Amino acid sequence: MSDATRSEVVAAAIADCWAEDGEIFAAAMGLLPSLGARLCKLTTNPDLMISDGESLFLASPPPLGSTAAPVEGWIPFRKVFDVVAWGPRHVMMGATQLDRHGNQNISAIGPFAQPKRQLLGSRGAPGNTVSNRTSYWVPKHSTRVFVEEVDIVSGVGRTRALEAGSAASRFHDLHRVVTDLAVLDFGGPDGTLRLRSVHPGVSVDDVVAATGFALAVPDDLACTREPTATELMLIREVLDPRGLREREVPSA
Amino acid sequence: MTLRPRDKRMSIEEVVGQLEDGMTIGIGGWGSRRKPMAFVRAILRSDLRDLTIVSWGGPDVGLLARAGRIRRLVYAFVSLDSIPLEPNFQRARQAAPDSDAHIPEVVELDEGMFQTGLRAAAQRLPFLPTRAGLGSDVLVNNTWLRTVTSPYPGPGGTPEELVAMPALELDVALLHLNRADAHGNATYLGPDPYFDDLFAMAAAKTYLSVEQVVDTAGLTVDTPVQRLLLNRMMVDGVVEAPGGAHFTSCVPDYERDERFQKAYAAAAKDDEAWARFERRFLSGDEAAYQAAVKELADE
Numbered sequence A: 001m002s003d004a005t006r007s008e009v010v011a012a013a014i015a016d017c018w019a020e021d022g023e024i025f026a027a028a029m030g031l032l033p034s035l036g037a038r039l040c041k042l043t044t045n046p047d048l049m050i051s052d053g054e055s056l057f058l059a060s061p062p063p064l065g066s067t068a069a070p071v072e073g074w075i076p077f078r079k080v081f082d083v084v085a086w087g088p089r090h091v092m093m094g095a096t097q098l099d100r101h102g103n104q105n106i107s108a109i110g111p112f113a114q115p116k117r118q119l120l121g122s123r124g125a126p127g128n129t130v131s132n133r134t135s136y137w138v139p140k141h142s143t144r145v146f147v148e149e150v151d152i153v154s155g156v157g158r159t160r161a162l163e164a165g166s167a168a169s170r171f172h173d174l175h176r177v178v179t180d181l182a183v184l185d186f187g188g189p190d191g192t193l194r195l196r197s198v199h200p201g202v203s204v205d206d207v208v209a210a211t212g213f214a215l216a217v218p219d220d221l222a223c224t225r226e227p228t229a230t231e232l233m234l235i236r237e238v239l240d241p242r243g244l245r246e247r248e249v250p251s252a
Numbered sequence B: 001m002t003l004r005p006r007d008k009r010m011s012i013e014e015v016v017g018q019l020e021d022g023m024t025i026g027i028g029g030w031g032s033r034r035k036p037m038a039f040v041r042a043i044l045r046s047d048l049r050d051l052t053i054v055s056w057g058g059p060d061v062g063l064l065a066r067a068g069r070i071r072r073l074v075y076a077f078v079s080l081d082s083i084p085l086e087p088n089f090q091r092a093r094q095a096a097p098d099s100d101a102h103i104p105e106v107v108e109l110d111e112g113m114f115q116t117g118l119r120a121a122a123q124r125l126p127f128l129p130t131r132a133g134l135g136s137d138v139l140v141n142n143t144w145l146r147t148v149t150s151p152y153p154g155p156g157g158t159p160e161e162l163v164a165m166p167a168l169e170l171d172v173a174l175l176h177l178n179r180a181d182a183h184g185n186a187t188y189l190g191p192d193p194y195f196d197d198l199f200a201m202a203a204a205k206t207y208l209s210v211e212q213v214v215d216t217a218g219l220t221v222d223t224p225v226q227r228l229l230l231n232r233m234m235v236d237g238v239v240e241a242p243g244g245a246h247f248t249s250c251v252p253d254y255e256r257d258e259r260f261q262k263a264y265a266a267a268a269k270d271d272e273a274w275a276r277f278e279r280r281f282l283s284g285d286e287a288a289y290q291a292a293v294k295e296l297a298d299e
Helices: A006-017 A029-040 A077-087 A125-131 A159-165 A204-209 A229-239 B012-017 B036-043 B061-064 B087-094 B111-122 B138-141 B196-202 B216-220 B258-268 B270-282 B286-298
Strands: A025-028 A054-059 A070-072 A087-096 A133-138 A173-179 A180-186 A194-198 B026-027 B049-055 B070-076 B103-106 B127-130 B146-149 B162-167 B169-180 B203-213 B228-230 B235-239
Touching: A006 A029, A006 A087, A006 A173, A006 A229, A025 A029, A029 A087, A029 A229, A077 A087, A077 A125, A077 B111, A087 A125, A087 B196, A125 B111, A194 A204, A204 B228, B012 B036, B012 B235, B026 B196, B036 B061, B036 B169, B036 B203, B036 B270, B036 B286, B049 B061, B061 B070, B061 B087, B061 B258, B087 B258, B111 B127, B111 B162, B111 B196, B127 B146, B169 B196, B169 B216, B169 B228, B196 B228, B258 B270, B270 B286
Parallel strands: A025 A087, A087 A133, A133 A173, B026 B049, B026 B169, B049 B070, B070 B103, B169 B203, B203 B235
Antiparallel strands: A054 A070, A173 A180, A180 A194, B127 B162, B146 B162
C-alpha cells in the first residue's frame, strides 16, 4: 500500500490525461494541472511541450513556483492563439460550474445582465473547446460546481457543439475531468459525464452526493491508480519540494 | 539641412485633449501587464464620458468602470493576474442596471474572437471568420453577432458555418511600451508584445507612452531589431512617461507593484476606503501620482 496523499494521486491522474497525446502543447491552467503536465513530461510523454504560463516553452520542467529552466521556444499570447486555431494543444482548464454535457462556466454566476458574482469572463474557453482536446480540473468536487445546468456557457459541451454544426463539432474533444474525489470522462449516454474511477479512500456514494446531477456510473468501476514510486519521488523531490500541492488539495 | 520625420512628442494632457466623449478607445497591454496607466489616469482627471473601451482587461477597465466613464465594454476577461478577479469590474457588473455603477452595455467575447476582431479592423475588412464562439453563450448574449457559411465545401461536402467576427474598429488606441524615438518607432523589451501592433492598426489614431524616448539609433544599439513592434506609420503621438504603466508590470523596467495592486484591490471593496484611495493617488496630476506612489513605497 502506497503512502501517496490525495494531491499526489490527483497529480498522477492529471499526468495520465496527456500521456497519449504525443508532441503537443499541454496548456495547464492552475497549480495541480501544472504539476501533472510536468510529471507527464518526465514520465510517460517526454515529447510534451510545456510553458511557463507566460511566454516561454520550457525544455525541462522546473519545480512548481519556479520558471528557472532551459528554454526551447517562444509562446507569447498571440502564438498561443495560433496554436489554439492550428490544433496541437490539449488544455486543462478550471470550471466554476460544469454540467453533465460538459458545458463549463468561468464567466459569471447568475444572469449575464446582472450577475450575482462576476468571474473572469469567458477568456479562451469557447475557442478552446471547439478547437482543442479539453480536460477540466476541479479542486473541490461539489454540487456547487457539478450543476444540472450552468448559468453561462463559456466552454462548449457535446450537445451544444453538435447543435452548432460541423465547424463546432469537428475538433470538439472533451477528454477528462479530474477532481479531488474522482476521475470522470464523457463516455456516458450521448457523451455525458461518466465516473471513470474514484480516488483511494473515496466511495462512489461520496462522488454521487457531491454531484448535482445523475452521474453515469459503470458497473466495473476502478479505483484511481496510485502513483508509482518514481512518480512519488519526482513529485516530492523534483517538481514540488515545497509541497504547494497541499494548498490546493489538502490531506484529510 | 537634413529633413527628418515629424517630431510627435506630446504631453499626456495633449493626448487626452484629442479624445472625445463617446469615442471607441482600445487599450493595449494585457491584464495587469504593460497597461498605459498614465493615459488612463489622465482620462480619469478629464470629464470624458460614454466611452467604448476595448481591452484585454486589467485595472484600466476597473478604474474607468469605477469612475463611470464606460458606456460599452468589449472584453474577453478582466483580471489583475496575481489577483484573478478585478474588484472594480466585478462591482460594476454586479450593480443594479439602474445604478450609476452599472456598465450600460457589455460585449463579452472569446479571446480568439477578440483578436480576430482586431485583425479584421487592422486589415480594413468588415469581418473575419473564426471557429471560436460557436456553441457558446457568447453568441447568445450578443444577439447581433452573425455566422457566415463558407462558400467552399467542408469535410464531407457540407460547408462549415463559422462566426463572422465583426471588425473591432477603434477611434483611438492607447499603448505603453518601453522605448520609442520622437517619431513613433518603438520597442517592447519584455516577454510578450501582447497585441499592441494590432491595436495600432485597428485604430484611426494611436497614442503611445513609453518609459524613455531615445534617438532612433538608440532603439537598436543594444536591442535586437525584432523588438521594434511599432513603426512610426502606426503612431500619432509619443509621450515620455516614466512609470507610465504603474502599477502594472513593464519589465524589464519594472515588475508589477504587487503591494500597490493589493492596496488598490482592497480599497475597491469599500466605498470609504475607495474615497481615501482616490484622494491619495488620483486627485492630482501624473507627477503627483508618482510622488504618492513613492511615498507609499517608502512607508
